[in-house]
Amino acid sequence: MAAVDSFNLLYREMSRSCSSYFETLALIGAVYTATKAVVLLRDCCNLVRVHFLPRIIPNRKLKQRYGDWAVIYGASESVALAYAEELAKHSISIVFITHDRSSVSDTAAWLSQSYGVETVIVLADFSADQAATKPVKDALRGKDVGFLVNCVDESLTSPQSLIETPEQGLLDSVNKNVAGATLMVRLVLPGMVERSRGAVVNISSGACCRPLPGRATLAAYTGYLDNFSRALHVEYSSRGIFIQSLVPFQIASSRRQPSSSSSPSGEGWFVPKPDVYASHAVSTLGVSNRTTGYWPQTLQCGLMRCVPEWMWVLGCRALVTSR
Template structure:
């Protein structure tokens, strides 16, 4: 029977094999560390380039870059209202589309008085579906639409289980969050292509980052907008059209009144005015951004999380918000 010559020889052979494996693992670790270091530096550079440098340099001439008129849907409150004001401050004429005529007229007059630009209003309810779009198209005819901001959107009354939604609410989510953006883009894009310039901003949501329980239908509709924007940019960028997917996290607006904490302005929850002021500076620079530097940090962290951890965390958060809203509801 064969035998090993000596134990020390066997030990050396085992050590040699282990050293080979250790060197391989060390190389893999070094490559991974280098990759993560490069990613961190790139993300830091992107954060500075998007959210700080544009605020230090001269503001871009949006009329020259894109055109004379901007259309803002859902423009009487929240992000839409203040995004319209920011565009008007840069001498872009504004067309506001919403369902409340009184609020539209008041905001349009305020913009005229403050910024000395032209305004127009279109009263419509995007939840009505396809029947509303011919009248919108007629109202926009003859105007050089350079910027389209698809801001109109609906949310649940508060985070909730999918089976708690009514059929009317589901159709409203589809017609407003998905249908409106598609139809408005289809309406104004041919003119932009003809002029070889234009910008489209589709406002999505942080819930599009990964599957978000208790916001299931809403987050899916916002994920659609995000993918729609990204694909549309690749399709039309060669023809001079800039398409941006704007992905805000929580903002203090009417959509967050179900929570005492989210309805109050804070370090991580900016006002709609503050958010819009930051977001407009990213137009033409980034085709996919949160629009706000603190939200960008949150977004980067969210992307690095495993799906199961994101889903676990957002489920716990949204369930807490659901319970808070339920307790606040009058009996």
């Protein structure tokens, strides 16, 4: 009994001497919990502000706010075509910049017929030389260009090791996704600055947020476009030009053609059709300068940020090993 009494006495004495430390730890825990709660509340408010309010109260004056024409670079990509259609619904005419006329001719004709907008197809291959800019300059001359949409090459989303990529294919890809997109901004920006209005949208990929095996080049290109957009926003937002970086995650691989009733494969809640994604992304114009463009993928991005980098790397290595 004496031993029990001695233990209780020792415990009380230790508790009394450590009470200040317990109170300090409790205060630190309370501050940490409050901080996390504030961050969570802020993220929820941003989610509502960026993705839900614009769709409840849509902006139907894109043409008056930014301009009459939109330039779509990388126009053969399904997301770019869907984005062009979404802009055409707002009576905005489209200039398609592509190296393959057949990939956009049907869509261009369909947009003109369905929405009564003008469409122009310009053949330009920036992997060749600077002479490719001449037909682009000629096509844009005299037009009130209010939008530029740069879209990264969707073929890069297929996993491929860097050493397995052909050297010429790597050079062509750099010219198209880095040099070409940068040059397109250089071509349209002077007119936007002169009119003090316009929007530049760079559609890259969520691969710039977290590294993935077999996507080193995709992470590099999209990381460049993302940081390029953010730098442009700092430099030109005060001059009436809205610069947006879209970093979507996986999007269904193919877009439903205007004359077809078949649906793209691989769709899901986190994997939208290009049409669905474009509808959500256009609604964020003028609202957020950096977003996934689609609210379920914004949730996905938030969950990814909660995973420490070292844990993410270990998971990627385990995934590669298991293949």
